[in-house]
Amino acid sequence: MKKRILCLLICAVACAHAEPPGGGDSAFRFSTVAEVQRYLAAPPDEARPMVRWWWFGPAVVKVQLEREMLAMKQGGFGGFEIQPVYPMELDDPARGIRNLPYLSADFLDAVSFVNQKAHENNLRVDMTLASGWPYGGPHVPVTEAASRLRVAPVTLPAGADSVPLPPIGSGEKLVATFAGAGDARQFDATRLAMIAPVLANGRAQVPPAADERVVVFYIASRTGQQVKRAAVGAEGFVLDHLSRTAIDHHLRQVAEPLLKAFGDQPPYAVFSDSLEVYGTDWTDDFLAEFQRRRGYDLTPHLPLVYGGQGPDAGALRRDWALTQTELVNERYLTPVDAWAKQHRTRFRSQTYGEPAVSLSSNRLVALPEGEGPQFREFSFTRLATSAGHLYGRNVISAETWTWLNSPAFAATPLDMKVEADRMLLQGVNLFVGHGWPYTPPGAQEPGYAFYAAAVFNNHQPWWSVMPDVNAYLQRTSYLLRQGEPANDVALLLPNNDVYAESKPAKVSLSAEMHRHVTPVVMEQILDAGHNVDFLDDEALRDSGKRYPLIVVPHATRMSVETLERLIKHVRGGGKLIAVGGKPSLAPGYLDAAAQTKRVRQLSDQLFALPGVSVVTEEGALGAAVGKAIAPDFAVASQAASIGFIRRKLADGDIYFIANTSNREVRTSARIAARRASAAWWNPHDGSVTPATVRPSLELTLAPYESRVLVLSDSASAAPAPVASRIATVADLGGDWQLSFPGAGGALAQPRMLTRLTSWTDDPATRYYSGIGIYSKTVKLDAAQLQAQRLTLDFGLGTPLESSPKVPAGMRAMLDSPIREAAVVYVNGQRAGAVWHPPYRVDVGKLLKSGDNRIEVQVANLSLNLLAGQERPDYRLLWARYGQRFVPQDTHLISPRPSGMLGQVRLLSETLQ
Structure with missing residues (x-):
């Protein structure tokens, strides 16, 4: 037995220093309880949370970069993702502020330095393959910019034989022309006929007619979208994610120089933020690719696709949108992932948004990442975790705490836990905190903040408990990597229906899926005693994972192949519930009548099988789930x-x-x-x-x-x-001494409190951000120390009914008795941290008979300090660089209650 344990330990150590396997698996993934418990007290570093590290400008200096990396490690973070973004200040030699142009020699030297120091300190480094998002920049010509089809109708007067062509600019091309009844403001797309006008001198020559008509030009165009939040020197068009030429160009011009800066120690992963290529729905060779994949020419049907009229519009749009998914899969995700592997790193991707990537698109990347804490609704996070469960990606990350408790500097450790727990419940087991703003030396406290994010660096007074917060996140992440995922219910996403409902310039599965996977559908399954994975047609075909129950929510269009697989699932002992009704239409346009007939035959066959049911009302789904399989x-x-x-x-x-x-x-x-x-x-x-x-x-x-x-x-x-009996040993609600060592002057001297009140009640500490030290001496006798457990209890907190002042993100709906965190010392020894309910610390081992010195170091928010300052003036910055950001919710900046505010008691706990 000793030999086996030794072998396991040697293997674990070796794995920790080896290259992790592809697909983001964990070196510390075990299959037995004993193996998992071995690392429970001290989980592996690979499970530590990471942070997104914003480099503003980037105006970074090496000495500060190293300081911040060491602070990350001290706070319990396991690494960072470098994200160069917009400048916060103009160049100022007197203060050492110099914005390093993106990809300049000085910028790449800073990247190389950080990589070297991170490896020396056992910190993980990820690198964003761009500045800002989505991918793009000055290297993107208009011919490789994100594309769309532009529809330009022109009224043709009665008897006229020509109309002026709409202006066609750089990067644009006329694709097709149609004419029919109506005018430029209103026309019936189903009655338009394709024509081939003679084009000359800026006009289109057409046969004359007695009535007024409309001529509609379909023009391959560009969205014009610029990279969001770009660093200095990284401004430019967002690239066409459906174009292999554009992707290869970006990898050569941006990714290659970045990776060279890492030398022989490549980053752990390269990163892509969420796909937010707004307005895209086309690419240069779209028509040829469409015909090759779908088997017919889309050109005659463009009015139906882009007008949405006629009985065939849904089927045509399904084919049009599906083609976009296939192109982004093959021309963006696949080559970037292959490029990453070639360069001995991994592709970490937030694979959702626009263009319309699917759940199974995540199979094409090594490290799927989600975003969003919507545990009881459709969420982008569950897309990533489900794909991980389906395709064997064991480590699944999430961008976490985006917009947490706006404005910046308002987020608390409890806020972090509340959102993180909802991520864990969806299957996340690696946190990427959003985030850590680099702050230059000498900057006014509380330092920089990203325009739309919380701040999780050592400029927050409650940084004193960050190691405790991260220890919780590390341990839970480690545990949720062990063994195998075990959800018994899968929701089969009706991708074909969402494709069919797509609209021009807004083609996204993830943004529109909530219309089918409604909150009620999710709640009914969860409240029936199950957790749930998402599933799509490709995963049903390819993943090999089987679920006892598949739920099909509001699906009308379904392929013959998927219906045949569902029949096989049920005949193999699985159960199936459809919500709303049975599938009844073929997904696409080609051979639709015959395919629809076959779909209806198979659908009737499926729903005649035992173990298959339909619930017409969403509210009846929970009962049907309970009837189908036992709750977990x-x-x-x-x-x-x-x-x-x-x-x-x-x-x-x-x-x-x-x-x-x-x-x-x-x-x-x-x-x-x-x-x-x-x-x-x-x-x-x-x-x-x-x-x-x-x-x-x-x-x-x-x-x-x-x-x-x-x-x-x-x-x-x-x-x-068995149940405990809790009794009060001592009421410690009054007679505390309070001092503010960080404030200096008279505030640093202890003063006696007869009752506990907020620091903001005192004008002298209204705008104070830092630590307040509460201390008192408690006399105890031997009898009071006999309890099995003695805890220092700070009170319950007050639930909040609503929070109208937080317009975005989320927060903990609880006013804590400790605002916002504390570290407790008993007789000079650290007893523990207080930052989440129940607000108790076990102090029994540190107490003694006689006098006991209790010290509670309470930390509040940097927001209070910020509230006492004028807001920065960005007028000259924006005049120089353009308005690249607007700080969120600054009107909500005000001092928040601070200090120890609850009923403090020493409690004894005895098992009955």
């Missing part, structure tokens, strides 16, 4: 508040369970998995205590509390504890 984790009450996700081990199961609400939950849960024993694995400190799950699991969860339950085939050596 069924709570007796308050189901909407409780989320869970399960990972299956060879000899056990890992359940991450979270109260996603701002109120305490008291309920019980029935667990389908049958194992010999159960234990709670504390995600904050790695401690383990026995649990009882039969006949049911009793659950008491504080607001936003999360736990990890592990079931094992091995019998437990210790009995599970």
Whole structure:
């Protein structure tokens, strides 16, 4: 046995220093409970959260870059993604501010320096293959810029035999011309006929007619979109993601110089942000590619596609949109991923948005990444995690905390946990925090902030608990990489219907899928005691993963091949529920009548099988799910508040369970998995205590509390504890000394408080951001120390009903009794951090008979300091570089309550 453990440890160490396998798998991925528990107390560094590191300008200097990297490591982050963005200041030699043009020698030298220092400090480095987003820049000529089809109608007066051509500029080309009844303001697209006018001297010659008509020109054009938030020297067109020529040019001009700066130590991954190529729906050879793939010429049908009229418009648009997905897959995702592999790195991609990539497009990238905490709705995050589950990408990241508790500097550690838990519930197991703003030396506190993001660097006073926050995120990420994903329900995304509903200049599966995968559909499945993966036609065909239950929400168009696979799924013992009705139409246009006939035959055949049902009303889905398969984790009450996700081990199961609400939950849960024993694995400190799950699991969860339950085939050596009796040992609500060492002067001297109030109530500390030290001496006798557990309790917090002042993102809907975090010391020793409910710290091991010195170091927000300052004047910056950003929600900047505000008590806990 000792030899086996030694071999496992040697293997783990070797794996930690080896190149991780393709697909972003984890070197520390285990299959048994004992193996997983071995790293519970000290999870591997690869599970640490990362941050997006914004380089503004970029005006960076090496000494500060190194300082910030070391601060990241000290705070528990495992690495960073370099993201050069817009300038924050003009060049100022007196202050050492110099904006380094993107891809200049000085900029690339800074990249090389950071890479070297990151490797010395065991920090992961990812590099964005562009500045800002989407990919593009000054190297993109108009002929390679993001493309669209422009529709230009012109009224042809009665008897006229020519009309002026619409202006056709650089990068544009006339594709087709149609004529018919109507005028430029209103016409029936189904009655237009394609014509071939003679073009001369800027006019189109057409046969005259007695009535007024419309001539409609279809012009291959460009969106004109510019790179968003570009660094100095990175301005330019967004490139055409459907063009291999444009992608190859970008890789040569941008990606190659960037990778050379890394020398013989390439970045762990290269990154692409979400696809936000607004307005694109075309590329230069679209018609030829369409005919090759779909089997017919789209040209005669352009009026129906771009006008949306007629019974065939939906089928035509489905084919038109699907072709765009295929092109972006083959010409963007595939070559960039291949390029990354060729350069000994990996492609990390947020594969959603515009153009219309699909769930299965994620199979083409090594590291899928999501965004969005919408656990109980359709979300981009679940697209990425589902693709990971389907295609064997075990490590799945998410851009996290975007727009968290706006404005900047308002986010708290609890806010971080609330959003992170919703990411974990969707299957995320690597956090990329959004983010870390580089701040130059000498900048006025609290430093820089990205225009639309929270700040998670050491300019926040609550940085003192960042190691504790990151330890929680690291441990939960590690645990949710173990074994195999175990969701029993899959939602088959009706891609064909969404394609058919697509509109010109707005072709996106992810942006429109919520019309079919509604919040009610998601809630009904989750509240029935299941977590859920998304599935699409390609994954059903290719992934090899099978689910006990497939739910088909509001699907009308379905291919013959998919229906045949669903029949095979049911005949193999699987269940199926359709929401809204049965599929009844062929997906596309070619041979639609015959295909539709076959679709209806197969649909009738499928829905005649045992185990298949239709629910016409979404609200009936939960009952149908419960009838089809037994719940995995069924709570007796308050189901909407409780989320869970399960990972299956060879000899056990890992359940991450979270109260996603701002109120305490008291309920019980029935667990389908049958194992010999159960234990709670504390995600904050790695401690383990026995649990009882039969006949049911009793659950008491504080607001936003999360736990990890592990079931094992091995019998437990210790009995599970029963309910505790809690009593108050001492009320510590008054007579604290408070000082502000960071404020200097009189504020640094201790003063006595008879009651606990917010620092903002005092004009002297209204705009103070930093740490306030509360201290007092508590006398205890030996009898008071006999309890099995002694905790310092700071109160419950106050639930908020609504938060109208946060226009974007999310926040914890709870006013904490500690604003916003604290570190507790007892008799000079660190007892723990306080930043999330329940607001308690175990202090029993540090207390003694007699006098005990208790010190609570409370940290608030940098927002308070910011509130006492004038907003920056960007007038000259914008005059020089253009208005590349607008800081979000600055009108909401005001001092927030600060300090220790709850009922502080010393509690004893005795097991009954």
